[in-house]
Amino acid sequence: MTNLILLGPPGAGKGTQAKRLVDERGMVQLSTGDMLREAMASGSELGQRVKDVMARGELVSDDIVIGLIAEKLEAAAGNGFIFDGFPRTLAQADALADALEAAGTGLDAVIEMRVDDAALARRVTGRYTCGNCGAVYHDETRPTKVAGVCDACGSTDLRRRPDDTEEALRNRLMEYYKKTSPLVGYYYAKGQLSVVDGLAEIDAVSDAIAAVLDKD
Numbered sequence: 001m002t003n004l005i006l007l008g009p010p011g012a013g014k015g016t017q018a019k020r021l022v023d024e025r026g027m028v029q030l031s032t033g034d035m036l037r038e039a040m041a042s043g044s045e046l047g048q049r050v051k052d053v054m055a056r057g058e059l060v061s062d063d064i065v066i067g068l069i070a071e072k073l074e075a076a077a078g079n080g081f082i083f084d085g086f087p088r089t090l091a092q093a094d095a096l097a098d099a100l101e102a103a104g105t106g107l108d109a110v111i112e113m114r115v116d117d118a119a120l121a122r123r124v125t126g127r128y129t130c131g132n133c134g135a136v137y138h139d140e141t142r143p144t145k146v147a148g149v150c151d152a153c154g155s156t157d158l159r160r161r162p163d164d165t166e167e168a169l170r171n172r173l174m175e176y177y178k179k180t181s182p183l184v185g186y187y188y189a190k191g192q193l194s195v196v197d198g199l200a201e202i203d204a205v206s207d208a209i210a211a212v213l214d215k216d
């Protein structure tokens with residue numbers, strides 16, 4: 001069993017690679033972004049509370065996301081967890097370490113997906129996802145084979161995120177550099193950090209991640 005954090009700025013490719021690891025290795029993807037979007041779609045009180053914060057591209061409070069992850073850690077079982085978009089602050093990182101320890105497990109790898117900021121704007125503004133199965137596409141680099149139809153499940157419910165605008169992306173990047181990027185040093189100092197080139201082709205990034213996971 002492997003527990004892995006995918007760390008990187010908005011658009012680095014965390015979700016794309018997490019979905020491949022789910023398909024190929026039977027791991028469980030825990031994406032706090034997806035959980036929060038599900039809460040919004042369901043119209044729950046939590047969804048109402050986080051809607052405006054997320055649309056602006058700011059971070060939701062630590063207690064909310066730590067609570068979401070704790071629930072999933074108790075409920076989900078599989079061949080290890082992929083933490084996608086969590087932790088994003090030092091408080092979240094400490095809470096995750098405590099939760100994993102309490103569950104009798106720990107972290108096996110933290111992979112930083114390094115991408116330059118200019119590429120992120122192109123990736124984020126060209127992204128669309130399947131509202132049914134969550135498959136991730138891009139106008140230029142990974143379009144659906146048939147326009148308007150999901151390759152994976154055939155759904156025509158293809159969506160763009162409200163925070164995938166240039167303005168919201170500027171806030172998301174600022175949040176990343178102020179609050180999340182210190183985690184790179186934190187995990188490096190713990191001896192857990194590996195770095196992959198997130199600018200490479202999607203398959204090459206998957207290969208680099210597999211090399212980290214299979215290195216022992």
Ligand code: AP5
Pocket residue numbers: 008009010011012013014015016017032033034036053054055057058059060061062065084085086087088092123124126127128136137138139141142163172198199200201202205
């Ligand atoms: P979240 O949903 O986690 O968004 P994010 O971290 O900003 O990451 P993205 O989903 O935008 O990008 P990604 O790295 O998954 O890239 P993807 O694979 O889609 O969070 C959204 C919001 O929720 C936050 O702003 C915050 O408000 C809140 N939130 C979530 N977690 C939180 C937390 N822990 N604490 C507090 N608040 C939290 O790829 C992007 C595009 O690029 C796609 O179109 C894809 O096809 C393409 N692509 C991917 N890889 C490649 C490649 N190698 N080459 C070319 N194109 C590629």
